[in-house]
Amino acid sequence: MRHGKYRFIIGFLAIPLALYGTLVISPFVQDFQISLTDWTGLTPDKHYIGFDNYRKIIHDHLFWQSLWHNVLLLLIVPIVTLAFGLFFAFMLNVGGRRKGSASVAGVRGSGFYKIVFFFPQVLSVTVIAILWQQIYNPDPEEGVLNVILKDVGLGSLTQSWLGDPKLALACIMAVMVWANVGFYVVLFSAGMSSIPTEIYEAALLDGAKRFTTFFKVTLPLLSDTVATGWVYMGIIAMDAFAFVQLMSVNNGGPNEKTDVVPLLLYKTAFRDNSQYGLAAAMGVAMLVVTLLFAVLTLRLSRRERIEF
Amino acid sequence: MTTETIDEVPGSAPRKPGSPAASATGWKWRRSEGGVLNAFSHAFLVIWALMVGLPLLWALWSSFKSSGDILSHPMSFPTHFKFDNWSHAWTKAHMGRYFVNTIIVVGFSTAGTMLFGSMAAYVLARFEFPLNRLIYFLFVGGMAFPVVMVLVPLFFVTTNLGIINTLPGLILVYIAYSLPFTVFFMTSFFRTLPTSVAEAALVDGASHTRTFFQIMVPMARPGIISIGIFNVLGQWNQYLLPLVLNQGDTSKWVLTQGLADLAVQQGYQGDWGGLFAGLSIAMLPVLAVYIVFQRQVQAGLTAGALK
Structure with a gap:
């Protein structure tokens, strides 16, 4: 029994580790190596050029603009999504008419709402992006959103949506929020229903109104779940590749006003003359930004915990 | 939950x-x-x-x-x-073939992920040996970095292995990139299970391998189902990896690739009905499965965030 232990451990770890080592760790290490070369894929040989690719990135206006778009996504999308998620979860769980003895009550049909709100979460980003691309159809007569606006008498608001450089990124953000709110409603509902009713009763006895209850009872008790949700949402916002690639005009357009770093990396490597070295350097830059985000989030959430 | x-x-x-x-x-x-x-x-x-x-x-x-x-x-x-829209999308736009490809890829890769992920997680959770912590953090560390970062080297690794533009290649890549979260979740799940049952089985002469498959896997079923659902949906909806690693022969495309292409093609041909039929083909099965198993799906997808 004893001497079989190591054979068993090796037997069980061999395949997972081999797969993981070849397809995840080795590319990860190679990325740093490729980022130091001028490799374009056209020639089999690559030359080490030191940090030239990084220098190129630092002076590239397009890279900074794309990174700025990522930062905007990282700040706005999680805030709006989590706010909607919390609001709806609170409405579902505590917003209902109190029935006789119950001190807090969910609205009727909360199960139904949760099922519907969660729909986008099970659909692929591809489906969502293409569907909304159709809804945002810029034509004033054929585009659904424009037709709806006209029908309700807001014809002056009709836009070319994704075709407008000022609006395009906001339109994509709105879809990202639309796609993710349901997840947080379900997540926060689960968190809220685990808060003991006695706490709500105590707050009620002290004369707290519902909005006070929300900010002084529910939110502090959920702060851990909210912080986790923030990290998850941040990772989605940091990527945004599929949303932008599928929805935007000309892959990041109009005028590169929706371009994000992952899409820029993809275009650099697989569209524009295969500048692999440069794309790899962008990958390293992305890693740095992601780690920075993770460290900052952890710092901030720790400070929050002391406050409460 | x-x-x-x-x-x-x-x-x-x-x-x-x-x-x-x-x-x-x-x-x-x-x-x-x-x-x-x-x-x-x-x-x-x-x-x-x-x-x-x-x-x-x-x-x-x-x-x-x-x-x-x-x-x-x-x-x-x-x-x-x-x-007509539906039959056009299914046959002429090849959504039928992409659908079958997706089922093959997701079927094998989820099964593989759960098998290899649970095996590694079990060993890491229950056995003490040198390098245990190192291997665990290697796996878990994979959750922190974005896949898009390694796109270039991954493209060449799969090319050199000769698995680029093949379904088995895609399956292996899906498994490898699903391992970090699966190992992370299953390790903590195996730690919560009682040790006494497995010990009794070992005393009765069962091998470690047999103990794992006949005792531990059935005990870990709730966790395996949750993370299984998580992986099925994640891999079914994967877009970036097939876009880069499976861009060759259209007969090997998966649903997300086919849809993206359909959106571009129908734009030129003006066949909007076909596009919406394609969207519905991609949408309805997942929604149907979700409505039937909505409790499990919601639990499976939020499990990671609650852990």
Whole structure:
């Protein structure tokens, strides 16, 4: 029994580790190596050029603009999504008419709402992006959103949506929020229903109104779940590749006003003359930004915990 | 995990109207607050439910309309049902083939992920050996970095291995990139299971391997189902990896690639009905499975965040 232990451990770890080592760790290490070369894929040989690719990135206006778009996504999308998620979860769980003895009550049909709100979460980003691309159809007569606006008498608001450089990124953000709110409603509902009713009763006895209850009872008790949700949402916002690639005009357009770093990396490597070295350097830059985000989030959430 | 709402939780102490805390007027005020808030919350909830549900229904009913009808009356219901769209999308736009490819890829890769992920997680959770911590952090560290970062080297690793543009290659890549979260979750799950049953099996002469498959895997079923659902959905919806690693032969494409291509092609050909039929083909099976297993799906997808 004893001497079989190591054979068993090796037997069980061999395949997972081999797969993981070849397809995840080795590319990860190679990325740093490729980022130091001028490799374009056209020639089999690559030359080490030191940090030239990084220098190129630092002076590239397009890279900074794309990174700025990522930062905007990282700040706005999680805030709006989590706010909607919390609001709806609170409405579902505590917003209902109190029935006789119950001190807090969910609205009727909360199960139904949760099922519907969660729909986008099970659909692929591809489906969502293409569907909304159709809804945002810029034509004033054929585009659904424009037709709806006209029908309700807001014809002056009709836009070319994704075709407008000022609006395009906001339109994509709105879809990202639309796609993710349901997840947080379900997540926060689960968190809220685990808060003991006695706490709500105590707050009620002290004369707290519902909005006070929300900010002084529910939110502090959920702060851990909210912080986790923030990290998850941040990772989605940091990527945004599929949303932008599928929805935007000309892959990041109009005028590169929706371009994000992952899409820029993809275009650099697989569209524009295969500048692999440069794309790899962008990958390293992305890693740095992601780690920075993770460290900052952890710092901030720790400070929050002391406050409460 | 429970998704019960609070009003379903029994045992809250009965409270009479006009209890010491609330004066008569205070009670009346609070009751009206309840009413207003109730109407208010229902209004917002209904609006959001419509905002989520209507676009999906719109895609479905547009899939039965002719392309001209879709453009001239984007909002109207179909006057006569045009089932051609569906058969066109299924055969001419090859959505049928992409559908089958996706099922093959996701089927094998989820099974592989769960098998290899649980095996590694079990060993890491239950056995002490040198390098245990190092291997664990190697796996878990994979959750922190974005896949897009390694796109270039991954492209060449799969090219050199000769698995680029093949379904088995895609399956292996999916498994490898699903391992970090699966190992992370399953390791903590195996740690929560009692050790006594496995010890009894070992004393009775079962091998470690047999103990794992016949004792531990059945005990870990709830965790395996949760993370299995998580992986099925994640891999079914994967877009970036096939886009880069499976861009060759269209006969090997998966659904997400086919849809993205359909959106571009139908734009040129003006076959909007076909596009909406394609969207519906990709949408309906997942929604159907979700509605049937909604509790498990919600639990599976939120499990990671609650852990």
